[in-house]
Amino acid sequence: MDAQSIQEMIFLLLPFLILLAIWEIVWKLIALWKAGRNNHLAWFICLALINTAGILPIVYILMQKKKG
Numbered sequence: 077m078d079a080q081s082i083q084e085m086i087f088l089l090l091p092f093l094i095l096l097a098i099w100e101i102v103w104k105l106i107a108l109w110k111a112g113r114n115n116h117l118a119w120f121i122c123l124a125l126i127n128t129a130g131i132l133p134i135v136y137i138l139m140q141k142k143k144g
Contacts, residue, residue: 100130107133110140 104123111120119136126132 096129100127103130103133103137107136110137114140 107123108120111117111123123133123136
């Protein structure tokens with residue numbers, strides 16, 4: 077691969093990476109807020125330290141959903 081091919085690949089991947097970062101931030105903030113509000117310190121620490129592209133925060137939010 078030459079330098080131009082690598083630059084083109086990075087240019088094509090950049091929007092995807094930006095969207096993935098925004099996705100992660102939104103879900104992480106929601107889950108951190110819920111964990112803090114529910115006094116779930118272990119979940120709060122795990123959510124704050126582990127980056128899983130939004131999967132762990134979604135799991136936490138679904139687990140904490142009020143059944144009604």
